[in-house]
Amino acid sequence: DTGVSQNPRHKITKRGQNVTFRCDPISEHNRLYWYRQTLGQGPEFLTYFQNEAQLEKSRLLSDRFSAERPKGSFSTLEIQRTEQGDSAMYLCASTSGTGSYEQYFGPGTRLTVT
Amino acid sequence: RKEVEQDPGPFNVPEGATVAFNCTYSNSASQSFFWYRQDCRKEPKLLMSVYSSGNEDGRFTAQLNRASQYISLLIRDSKLSDSATYLCVVNMDSSYKLIFGSGTRLLVRP
Numbered sequence: 001d002t003g004v005s006q007n008p009r010h011k012i013t014k015r016g017q018n019v020t021f022r023c024d025p026i027s028e029h030n031r032l033y034w035y036r037q038t039l040g041q042g043p044e045f046l047t048y049f050q051n052e053a054q055l056e057k058s059r060l061l062s063d064r065f066s067a068e069r070p071k072g073s074f075s076t077l078e079i080q081r082t083e084q085g086d087s088a089m090y091l092c093a094s095t096s097g098t099g100s101y102e103q104y105f106g107p108g109t110r111l112t113v114t
Numbered sequence: 115r116k117e118v119e120q121d122p123g124p125f126n127v128p129e130g131a132t133v134a135f136n137c138t139y140s141n142s143a144s145q146s147f148f149w150y151r152q153d154c155r156k157e158p159k160l161l162m163s164v165y166s167s168g169n170e171d172g173r174f175t176a177q178l179n180r181a182s183q184y185i186s187l188l189i190r191d192s193k194l195s196d197s198a199t200y201l202c203v204v205n206m207d208s209s210y211k212l213i214f215g216s217g218t219r220l221l222v223r224p
Binding site: 031033035040041042043044045048055056091093095097101102103105106107108 | 159160163211
């Protein structure tokens with residue numbers, strides 16, 4: 001499968017715990033995006049990388065959230081001291097940054113904070 | 115005010131019907147426009163890009179009116195498999211980050 005992959009697909013955690021999600025983009029794509037989607041809403045932009053550089057962060061990304069893309073390939077999103085309001089689907093997308101700029105989404109990681 | 119606004123629906127239509135969705139966006143600097151489709155508990159997938167001249171892909175027609183900041187999607191001859199949420203999407207700058215509407219749910223009944 002050469003699409004965007006995300007792990008884990010589901011994560012249940014207790015409030016206050018830290019969680020980390022991983023995204024593997026399509027191999028030749030240099031841009032990688034993180035979005036968050038809650039029930040009944042469209043995805044909301046969190047942050048994006050061009051290669052290893054994190055170029056923009058949404059104000060939604062509080063200081064409890066951190067994202068990395070250390071070698072310009074896979075990316076991780078960490079949430080520290082999780083809160084119930086963090087429960088959502090976390091989606092990763094990638095694009096080549098040329099041509100149509102179509103973003104290809106991964107299947108998402110569904111986080112439930114109890 | 116949300117940057118991209120859509121009627122949440124649901125639109126409940128019989129097979130074979132024609133259905134139209136509308137969307138408005140608030141930022142006149144928006145550069146690119148799309149319709150994405152999202153099935154329940156799945157990731158969004160690009161349905162079609164939207165151009166000022168309008169564009170058609172089979173049973174799907176998209177229109178953009180920059181002056182009114184309005185985007186539409188027309189689905190002809192609805193199929194059961196068209197049942198999904200349709201997301202109106204714009205991007206505004208060189209980051210190409212996507213700004214999504216809340217989605218319009220379509221239910222096509224037999």
